[in-house]
Each structure stands twice: as C-alpha cells, then as structure tokens.
Amino acid sequence: MAPAFSALTLFDVVLCVLIIGVALCSSSVRDLFAATVLLIIYGVFVAIAWVRLGAVDVALAEAAIGAGLTGVLLIGAVARLKITESPAAAVSRWQFAAKVIPASLGLLIASGLAYLVLTVEWRETLQAPVLANLPDTGVLNPVTAVLLNYRAYDTLLETSVLFAALIASWCTTHDDLWGERAGLRQHTRRAGILATFGRFLPPIGLIVGIHIFWAGADKWGGAFQAGTIFAAVWILAIMAGVIDAPNATGRSIRSFAVAGPMFFTFVALTGVLAQSFLIIPVMVAKPLTLAIEACLTLSIAATLMLLVLGAPRRSA
Amino acid sequence: MSVIVTATTILLLLIGVAFFLAGSMGLLRFPDVHARLHALTKADNLGLGFITLALLPQAADVWIASKLVMIWLLTMLAAATVSQLIARSALHEEDVKQEPGP
Amino acid sequence: MGVNLRGTMFALRRFVPFAIFWIILTSNDPGAWLPGLIAAGAATALSLHLLPASRATHVNFRSLASLAPGFLWRSVLGGIDVAWRAFHPRTPLRPTWIRYQVRLPAGGPRVSLGSELSLMPGTLGAGEDGDVMYIHCLDSNQPVLEAIVSEEERIARAIGFDLGGARD
Amino acid sequence: MNGSIPFALCGAVLVGIGLYGVMAHDHLLRRLIAFNVTGSGVFLLFGSLSALSSGGATGAVPQALIITGIVVAVASTAFVLALVVRLKEEDVDAPAPGAFEGSSEHDDHAP
C-alpha cells in the first residue's frame, strides 16, 4: 500500500486537477478550435489516468481513439469549417438562465456523484470469476476474455454500432456524390513532406498495430486498439495522397467493413448447433478468438477510417 | 556504482525536465508562430531524449531500453515532420523577404 | 533473375529493420516470432507499395550510422540554443527567412534535410516550393547558411548522391 | 486514502462539467466536445470505482465495458460530425438562419 502521501499521489492529484482544468477550459474557451485542441490534450491526460488506474487496455484505446482519432476527426472538421463562436451575441436574461440552470445541474450531479464516491462502499465482484474461467476462454488477457468471450454479445452489438454509424455517415452525403471517394478529394505535393511522411509511417504503424493485436490475446491491447491504429495510419496514407480513399460503392471496401461483424455473427449463429448462442468452444477457443479478432480488427480499421474520412464531400 | 547511476539518472531527469520547461517557456514567450515552433520541436524532443536516457539504466532489460529509444525516435520523427508542416501551414508568402542562394 | 534478386535485396533491407522493430516491441518473445514474421512481411510489402524502392531510397546504413553522433550533438546544441533564448529575460531573437535552393533529390532526402534542420540550432524547415526550401531562422546572426549546406552534403553522402551533379 | 479516489472524484467533476457543456452551449460542435468530456468522465468514474473496490487495478469487466463505451462514443461522434458538416454545407449552398448563427468568419487573430 502506498504511503499516505507520496510522489505518486501527488502526481495523481496534479493529473486529476489538470484533467479537470483542461475540461473546464475546453468548456469555457470562446474559440472553438481551442476547445477542440484542448479536447485532444484532454485525451492524452485521460490516457495517462487510465494507465495510473491500471487499465492498460483502456489506456491504449483512449490513446488511440481519444488522443488520436477523435482529434483527427474534430480538428479536421473544425479547422475546415472555420466555425468559431460568435464574438458577442446579444445577451438576454434567458441566456443568463441558459447558463445558470445547466451550471447548477452540473454542479448538483458532480457533487452528488462525489458524495457517493466518498460514502458508498463499492463492490467489484466479477474479477474473481473472470480470472477463474480464464482457461476456458483461450486467452490470457482478462479484458479480451470479457470482450470476446464472456460478453462477446456486447462486442457483437458494438461492432454493429460502428457499422451502423458508417452507413449513417454515408447517408449524409449529397445524392449526386454517391459513388465518389470518401471524404474530400485529397491531394498533396508529390514527394513533399506530407507525402513522404505518409509513405514512411504506415509500415511502422502496421507493425505497432499487429503488435497490439497480438499482445491483445495474452497481455494487453486487442482488436479495437489495433484497429484504431490501422485506421489512423490508413487515414494518414490517404491524407498524404499516397493511396486513394475508397468509395462507398466499391464492393471491396464494403466487404472489408462488413467482414468482421459478419464472421462474428456467423460464429454467433453456429452457437445454435449447441442450443445456445455465440458459443466459443473451449477446444478451439484460442484460434477462433484470434480469427474473430483478426476479422474484427480489419473491419474496425476500415470502418473507423471511413468514418473519419466521412461521406463523399464536395471540394470547396 | 548504484549511487552514480542514481545520480546520473536524476541529473538526466533534471536536464530533461528543464528542456521541457524551456520548450514551454519558448512556446509562451516567443513572439511569433515560427519562433515558437523552434522551441517546441527542439526543446521537447531533447527533453524526451534526456528522459529516455535517464530511464535506460533502470530499464528491466535491453528490449525495454530499446523500446524506449524507439519511442523517442518515433516521437522525434513525427515532431520534426509535423513541425515543418505546421511551419509551412502558418507561412504566408509575404513573410519570406530574404532570398540568399546556397 | 537479376531484377528479382535486387528486388529481394531491397525487400530484405526493409524487412530486417521491421523485424528488429517487432522483436523490440515484443521484448523478443519467442512465441511472437511467427506473427513477427507476418508483421514484418506485411510492413515490408506495405512499405514497398507506398515507397517503391529506388535510388533515392537507397540508404547507406553505415554512413547513416556515422552521421548519427554528429546529428545528435547538433540537436543537443539546437535544444540548448533555443532553451537559452527561451529562458533569457529578453528572449534575444532576430527571426528571418531563408529561401534555400536545395540540391538533394526530391522526397525522402529533402524531407530528412528539413527534419534535421528543424532539430538543429536556429533553423526550422518549412517545406519547399519547387526546388526552393523555406527555412526559418531564429537568429539572423548565426551562420545558418553554412550549417544548411553542410547538412545537405552529409545527407547526400549518406545516400550516395552527387550534389555537384545536380547543381546548376 | 485509496489511490483511485482522486480519479473517481475527477470523473465525477468531469461528468458535471460535461453535462454543463452539453446543456449550456448552443453550438453543436461544442456540445459534441462536451459529450466526449462527459463520456470519458463516466468511464473514468467507472474505472476508478472498480479500482477502488478491488484495491488497485480496474477490473477486467469494467475495462471491457469502457472500451465498448469508447468505441460507441467515437462512432456517435463521427456520425454527429458528419451531420454537422453536411448541415454546414447546406448553409453554404443556401445561407439561411439556423443552427449556425454567428458562423461567419470570425477573426482568427483575435486575442
């Protein structure tokens, strides 16, 4: 047990204060772009917080998604749309109320939760059964065991959420742009800095991603983290103009995006042979889990990539 | 031996942190975007380098140590590249006055 | 056959670093060798797809290694330089721009020149326009032009490129 | 004091801040940012409560749930963003008063 007040605690407290500070700034700063940048910074610190909480898997996900992909997503949109807050909108009584009521509600909820945190005796009872049944799951990473075995059904639905979001975001395009490449038409200077970066980094990202995927089974990481990394480097290559963005009508990209959930659903359906659903037999647990994860990783990568690029859009 | 290692580590840590501080100071105090980019790119990467260096003796094995170095290299690569991009992005044609040849 | 052999060599020159990278990542876990093979292979294939092998990408590792200490040292100097200016009460800066007629071949070499300049004292690459590279200098009193020229020559040596030939 | 108490409190505060942002801002993207803050606040609270009760690291089940939650959140964010961007394009095509009041170019160099 750590001593009452150590450098670790100091660090934790400073980290927490900083996270809160960044969140506050992000919420109160007038400039939208600044708010977005602050969200990225926030993501970095939250990832560190997860590390401190011993949740490496989450930290990986937060680092890849919170600090990486969400940043790309938001910054790209905000910077391009050049949306900023109106300098001084007319101040009315209502506007005042419109701040005070949410503020008091926020305060109420925050203090209520804080009160609960300090007074209630919290219980975590599932860690023991998770570990006890680990041998039957074929993996050694308990988080992966939960994601792909104990609560694989959650994961199945979750990949469906991603899939639905993809179709949904395609649905926002202009009718006449259907069949065009995803997002804007990217172009770069040939052999420029960006292009070179986009040629150089993806292989490294690929290795890191595969590593995270591989480590996911037994140590930490997994399909989502790896998929996010793949998606990120894929996007980089597209933004660097090295490869073309896929188009939504292309059969191959559709297959790519659909393969993971489809295979997963298929495995789930084979469970009916055993009068159940989504059974991962102990005998083939490891290979089957890895196969599902691999398919999911690819689909998550493709889906996130397409989500971040967005629907086909007209160049300004 | 271990005292020396510890002392070195702490020294390196201090240097690393100092460079980070320098980067932040530069970011705050320098007058324009490009000057600030100098501070960001150079100081922080150096700071990370020294911190990596400070960590190397404590690393559990050589692989961990190499990994730390890899991370540093990767950060440096990314930072150097991106700083150029930002610099170019923030560049306006009229800013470039001098035109000496090589 | 010769082409194939050269292709294999090119591939191998990339495969090996990737494989080493993998081994470092996995702390040399023997169980991860097989996926490592796949990973490094995939990375190589991707790399060759994105950046087809050519003269310009042919890096001489030995000269690169010989470059490293100097580069590191200069980047330390760069860090100290900028740190000094940052902490200095008056922040002594005389920023200026240089348009440098770059002689290295386009692509990796030029980008690495820009990157290295960005880590060295007083200079910051800002991309190119045609063959002109924009370089931002923190202090116009520093002998930056010489530093740039010598850096460019070092890189040319490392990739075995004859600068004189490209000079007009 | 248990090590994860600060994080739990931090999560609680983040939820409050985020909810304030969601309700107080009228700009869609700012709300989206606030959503993300709230979401991560909830997750942080979750993780730290789990760590709190197991006296150390966050349990595997909460971790898995949080990862699921993060992915769901990023999917929703991406979709909302796509909608917002598209709505903005509508505004450009045919300027009309609506969701983007004051969306005209604001001076980038204002302090």
Place this chain on the structure above:
Amino acid sequence: MTRALPLLVLSTSLIPACLIFFLAEKSARMRTVINLSGAIAKLALVAIMLEGVRSGATYEFRHTLLPGLELVLRVDPLALLFLTLSAFLWFLTTIYAIAYFHNGKDLSRFFGFFSLCVAATTGIALSGSFVTFFIFYELLTLATWPLVIHNGDQASISAGRRYLVYTMCGSALLLAAIVWLESLVGPIEFARRNALAGLDEWTLRLAFALLVAGLAVKAAMVPLHGWLPNAMVAPAPVSALLHAVAVVKAGAFGIVRVIYDVYGVALVDGIGVGLPLAVMASLTIVYGSLRALQQNDIKRRLAYSTVSQVSYIVLGASLFGPYATIGGLAHLVHQGLMKITLFFCAGSLAKQIGVTRIDQLDGVAHRMPLTMSAFSIAALGMIGIPPIAGFISKWYLGFGAVQAGQAWVLLVLAASSLLNAAYLLPLLARAWLRSSPEPTSEKRNPESDRWLIWPPLITAAAALAAGVFAGFVYSPLSWATLIISETYTP
C-alpha cells in the same frame, strides 16, 4: 346454432359492410345485391329468433376479450324489439337509399358505412354486457360520422364536427362510468341483475348521472341535443338512420338498459334518480316541441320533433310503472316507424321537386299524393290521433303515469300533443288544402320512381298497423308487454 345465431345476425350487416368497402364505385348492381341480400338475410334470421324467443329460447354468443371480460351477444325480448325495428327499417332504408342516390358519388363508401352503422345497431341491440354495449355504441358513432359528412361541403363537415364533439364527450362519460362501476363489481352483464346492490348510494347516483349523461347525448335529450338539428344537413336516408333506426334509438335503448338491466327498477327507485330523469325527459319533450314550432326548414322541424319524441321512451322508462314502460318501449318502435316515414317523404320532396322549406309546401300533396299520404299518416300518428301507433304509446304512457302516481305527466303529454299538432298540422294543411303558387306543369311525374314511394308507404302502413293491430301477438305493444312481464313478474 343458438351460439351462432347472434353472431350470424350481426354478420348479415357486418360482412356486407366489409365487402362493399372494397367494391369499385361503378359496380352498383353488385352493391345492391350484397346490400339487399344482407338485409333480407337479417330479416329472416330475426323472424326465426322472434319465434324462438317468444317460445322461450335464448341465444347467446360469448367471446373472451380478456379473461373474465367477455363480449356477450344475447338475444332477449328487449334486444329483439330493437333488432326487429332496425332490421326492418334497414331493409326499407336501403331500398330507399339506392333510389335516392341513383347516380350519386362515393356510394361504396356510403353503403359500407351504412351497413356498418346497422351492424353497430344490431350489436347494441344484442349486447349482453355493458362493455359490449359500449363497444358497439362507439362503433355506431364512428360509422355514422362519415355518413353525416357525406356531402363533403362545409356545412356537413361542421355538422360532423359538432356531432363528434357531442358524441365523443358523451361516450367518454359513459366509458368512465362503466369502468368505474366495473372496477367495483366486475364486468356487468345485463342478465345478471342486482349486480350493483350494496354499493354506496352516492357512488350509484353519480355513476347513474354519468351513464345517463353519456347516453342522453345520443338520445338528444336537452341540453345535450345540440348536434341533432345540425346533422339534418346529411342526405335523407342518413337522417332516417339517425332519427329512426340507429343513433337516437341507441341512446334511448341504452337508458332503458341502464334502468332495467344494470341498476334494476328497484335500485333506481331506491336511490331516487327516476324522478329527476322523468323531469328531464318531460322538459325535453316540451322544449323540443317548442323549438320545432320555430323551424321553417322541414327536416329541421322534424329533427326537433325527434328531440321531443325520443324522450317519450326515456320518460316511460323512468316512471317505473309497467304501463308507462310498455308505452315507452312500444314508442321506441312506433316513433321509429313514424319518423322514418316523415324523413323518407321529406327526402323525396327535396329530391324530386326541391321542396325543403315549409313555405314551399303549398299544394304539394296534389303533385305527390302518395308521398304526402304517407307523410300525413305518420304526422297524425305523431300527434297521437288514434288508431295510429303514436296514440297507443301516449295512452300507455299516460295510464302508466297515473298508475305510478305521477299525474303531472299527463299535463306534459297533453301539452306535447298540442304542440305536436301545432307544428305538424300546418304542414298537412299547406300541402293538402292550399294550391301550389305556380301552375304545375311538370314534364315528368315526381312520383315516377317507385323505389322512393314504396318505402314510406310501407312504413306508414306499418305505423298504422301497429296501432290498429296492437293486440296482435307480434305487435310492438305486445312485445313490450312480454318484455315488461319478465321484468315485473319475478
């Protein structure tokens, strides 16, 4: 068979309704065939049941809605009284309507809803439980509304709106009262009398008030009658339906059911709500007659007359004496026969020679003698001239009132008869005694369409027969006596 018969008789109009909706507009012949065969089948079934019930048989159909809560169709004498009336009049009205709407528009829709209306009326008549009654009562509202607005013009639509406002509010009250009572005692069936015994008096009174208020809307009792005069903008067959066959009768029938089969005479008497109801009915009788006097439009005057006449039924039921009740129940039929005759004739007048106002009636009897003869018989019956049916009802009502010790009712009856005479006789006088203002040089005989002539003649004859042959075993009066003997003997 005993189980299926009520369902069958219901389906004789329900099935045609469903079929007709899907007929193409132009297949008029098919429509007629379906309509008439339904009507004839229904008459046949009714005849079978009349015979059966008189000899003591009961027919019952049950369908479980929720466990314990059943849709009950039961044939008892009271049900059969109403059913016979509606079956008979449906048949005639159908014939009349086919002729009336010759080459009209939206007829599939019209006849569909028309049949649906009759189905609802049948259902109301056969209802064996309160919920069943309510179901068909609401169905009637819904099925009538498209008929009221059939013309589709502004006046019809606003009349339709008014009709809905009244009836929907009424059924809301009714529903609330039904559910309230059922939440206390369980599903209420009409056969199971005295179910409410033991409930708190004020609960009973309040519920009774709600029930009667809900039903009085359809029965057009003052002050809830406002919809009825407006609804006369609907085509004549619809008015016939509203006034004689279905809607107002359903309300009155419901009140009778409430008094006799839900509360029971003794209970109603015990909680003392009979007299107020009788007073209400009397007020309505007088008020309706007075308002009728003021109308110049024929159909409007007839409408107010309905307001007045239907309350005879309520009055009879609320007086409790066997004679009064017999009078009221008989009047249910008598009024139907007479009123439908009047509306048929009014419709023919409007359709054939464009006469809609009273001041246009001069000499009309010479142009349309048959129509006006029927009209006259019905009008005289309304006034209470013997031996036409109306006289029988009034006689029994008066007798019953005296028997029940409510002699003041006689005054009401007398006043009402005078008023009836006052607003109906001038019509007859104008039609028969005056000559038409312009020379009658019509190219075609306005009575050439026999399908418009026969129905009023038949109903007029029936009204006459009901009076003359009141002692005949199947006459309305005898049947009412049969019903009442069951109520009062046990």
Place this chain on the structure above:
Amino acid sequence: MIEAYFFAATVLLMTVAVCLVRVLRGPTRADRMMGAQLAATAGVAILALISPAGSPAMLDVALVLALLGAFAAVAFVKAATIDGAGDPEEESQ
C-alpha cells in the same frame, strides 16, 4: 527512484498546464495546435516516466501516443488549406 520519476512527471504535467495558456490565447490556430503537439510529447515522456512503476504495457501506450500524437496536426494542416484537403506545400500557397 520511482518517486523521482513521478516528481519529474508531475513537473512535466505542470509544464503542460502552463502551455495551456498558449492554447487558450492563440492567437493563430497553429499556436493552439502546438499545444496539442506539446501535450503529446509530454504525454509520451510522462508515460515513459511512470512505466517503471507499472507494467511494460505502459510503454505500448506511450508508443501509440508517439505514433498517433502527430496525426491531429496533420489533419489540421490539411484542413487549413484552401479546399481543406490539400497540402500546405503545394504551389498554390
């Protein structure tokens, strides 16, 4: 030793906190973006510093951060071009 690392990490946190001023004040977007850049680098350093206290997994987090930290800036420079999908280095600049 761990304590020292954590102290150093704490100082780094504070360094980043100071830099928030730049993000908040701008004035240009590039300035703000630099804040994110700094946070990513500092985050890598912090993760590296606290990793000896935990599992080597933390280094993987640092690795991911190092790899992806720069991406937002790339998205930014691209979005800052005229059509939002270009390259600041293009001749049109």
Place this chain on the structure above:
Amino acid sequence: MLLDLAAPDFPWIALSVAIPLFAALIAALSSALAPVVAMIAALLCLGAALWTAVLVTTHGAQEVAVGAWPPPLGIVLRADGLAVAMLITAGLVSIAAFAFARQAFSARTQTPETRSAYSFWPLGLCVLAGVNAAFVSNDLFNLYVALELTTIAAAALVAMSGSRAAFEAAIRYLMFALLGSLFYLLGVVLTYSTHGVLDIRLLAISAESGPSTIAAAALMSAGLMTKMALFPLHAWLPPAHSAAPAPASALLSALVVKPPFVILLRIWFEAMPELVTPTLAQAFGALGACGVLLGSILAMRQERLKLVVAYSTVAQLGYLVLVFPLAGGGGAQQPWAAGAWTGAIFLTLSHALAKGAMFLAAGAFVEARGNDRLDSLVGLAREMPISCFAFGLAAVSLMGLPPSGGFTGKYLLLTSSFASGQWWWGIVLVVGGLLSAVYLFGPLSLMFAREPALAVTPVSRARQSIALLLGLLSILLGLFSEAPYRLLQVDRPGAAAEGFT
C-alpha cells in the same frame, strides 16, 4: 448434429437479433439483394417471435445464456411475455415498413445505386436488430449498446431524406439521445459499482436501496425518459419523426421509442420495485399526464400531417408512464382487470401497430399529393379510400375507441385508476382520448371534404393495403386480446400485480 427446433431452450430470441444483424450486413454488401434480404429477415424474425410465443406460453419464460456463460459473468437473453409480445410487434411493423419501402428504396429500379436506396435497408435492419436486442436483453450494459445501435440507425433514417430540415432534426434527435445515453450509462455504472452485477434479475435479488442505488435508478430513468421523449424531454421527437421518409417514420414512431419504455418497466418493476415511493410514482404519472395534454394540444396546432402524427406519439407515450402510479392495487387483482402493467403494454403494442399504419398512410398521401400539408388532404377519401381507411382505423386505436388494442389498454388503465381510487389519472386518460379525437378527426374530416380536386399521383393499392393491414391488426389486437393477454402474463413481474410496496 440435429437441431431440435422445437425444444423449449432453442435460442430463438437470439436469432431475432442475429438474423436482422446478418441481413443488415448482407444488405450493406449488395444493394440489389437488400430489399429481399430485409423482407426475409423481417419474416424470419416474426416467425421466430411467434414460435417463441408458443414456446413461452407452453413452457414459461425462456432464457439463453449467451456463450453459455451464466450471469453475472455472461449476458442472459430472456423471453418473457413482454419481450415476446414486443418482438412480434417489431416483426410486424418492420415487415410492413419494408414492404412499403420496397418501391421507393429499391436499387433494382434505380440504376445506378442511389444513396437512400442503398442505406435504407442496412439502417432499417439495424433498427430492427437494435430494438429486438433491447427487448430480449436482461443486461443493463448490453441494453445500453442495443439502445445506441437503435439510436444511431434511427437518427440516420431521420436524416435520410437529405433535406436541411431532416439534418437539423437528426442532429437534434442525436443530441437528446446521446444525452439520454450518458445519463443511462452513468446509472449503469453506479449500479454495477454498487452491486457488482448488471443482470436485471440478479439485481432484483441483490438490490438493497442505498443512496447509490437510488441515484442509479434516477439517472437511468432520466436517460430512458429522454430517449422515449417523455415530457419535458420530448422536443426532439416531432421534427425527427416527421422529417424521415414514411417507412422510416413508421419504424421510428412504432418501434424506436419502445425499448426505452420496456427497459424502464424492467428496471422499476423487475429490478428495483422496492425503490418506488408513492410520491415518485405520482411524479412519473404527472410527467406522463403533462405529455398527454401537451402533446395533444400541440398536435392540434400543426399544419402538417406527419407533425400531427408525430406529436400524437408524444401524447401516446405519456399514457405509458401512467403505469407507475396505477400499477398494482385492486385493478390488478381481479382476473378481468389484468392491471395497469398489462394495460400499458397493450397500449404500447397497439400504438406501435397504429402508428406504423398511420405513418405509412401518411407516406401514401405524401406520394399522392407531393406534400403532407393538411389542406392537401382534401378529397383523398375518394382518391385513396384504402389509405384513408387505414388512417381511420389507426386513429380509432390511438383514440382508444373500441374495439381496438388501444381500447383494451385504456380500459385496463382506467380500471386500475378507479380501482386504486386515483380517479384523476382516469380523467387524464379520458380527456387524452378526447383530445386525440380532436386532432385526428381534423385530418379525417379534410379527407372527406369535397373541394376542387387536386392532382394525385397514383399509389398502388397493394402498397396502400399495407397500412390497412397494420391498422386492422391494431383493431384485431383489441378484439382478440385474450391470447396476447395470456402471453403477457408469462413471468409478469410481481410488482405489476401487487403494486409497489
């Protein structure tokens, strides 16, 4: 290996999630196959649900432990009466919506593939999968994911028409829905952290009321109420439901708002019945009553048919939460009065069918007239009698007039309100019915009006009949309530009969 399809433990309910999911993926791959695949999937869903209904009525509630992991470690799918009834309804409505959508969104008739023709099918199937998942799942977090799946697909359906208004409505919807999700998630987090379980049944065993349990329940309810558009969080619904294309509106209004209500029922009736205090129950009822009144009044003031129908959804959803003050008591004790719980579910079912019918009919009107303004409904009773009839049947059910499913539900709720002496809720029910008559007979009158004829684009009778069938079903639900009633009683939570104590 032989499959024993008739075995009571065959995981039919899991199929009702997996089949539409699989179909959505196939539909995303090939837009040519999509309409057929969607229809087959919906039919299979319905078939599975019906068969489950048979099994459930004969063998009692069924459970499928996904992956054979029993809770608390795993997730349990549970088919009780409520779940199966909802599954059947979802199947019916989606079949109708898909059949109606075939023409507008068929890729085969439009070459090359278009945006909406492509995306409708996967999204529609995702909605079906999402609501089915929410109906059968017994795990609080899993329900969250299911809700999110539904929400995202539904919001995309809102945006599908591609108009500015549609995008605005979709964003507004998402903002509310995401806020709701956050509240719900926060509640789930507190629940798990307090009790260490997510399974509703296990929670019922272990839940003792502490401050965190109360907070969790409150937060989850707030979130769910946002998602089901309960007053005062209803503002998103009307623009969203009216902006979507007709078949999508049908799915949205009929299905998408239902899972939050079902979950709300499960949380309060199954997991934490002892938390409900009389004040809380009355507060729920008050919100519902406000929703009924406000929704109805706003519905009267609309100029567009789809908005009228959408506001009517707000009103109708208000009825449902009256179940909280009315549950239990005398009404649930008598055999003929199954109680407010059953009543509310009857209302839910019939609302789904009727609203589906109404939106499909409205869709036919829009196709015929090119817009959905009320004044362009004039004369449609002659031009499109089938659709008008369908609209009328649906209106009957929504007004709670007999004989319809709406009436059965309303009768049961009314009985409960009188039996428990809470006549004021009875007044709300009665007045709400009258108000709904006002706003529904308005459009109906216009249809019957005879004004100068407007131009009509013909809509095939077959497609019009789809709405008619749905409307008819909502009527038949009332006429044949016994079987659904028996189904709903399977594993009815104790609190539904005994009331909250």
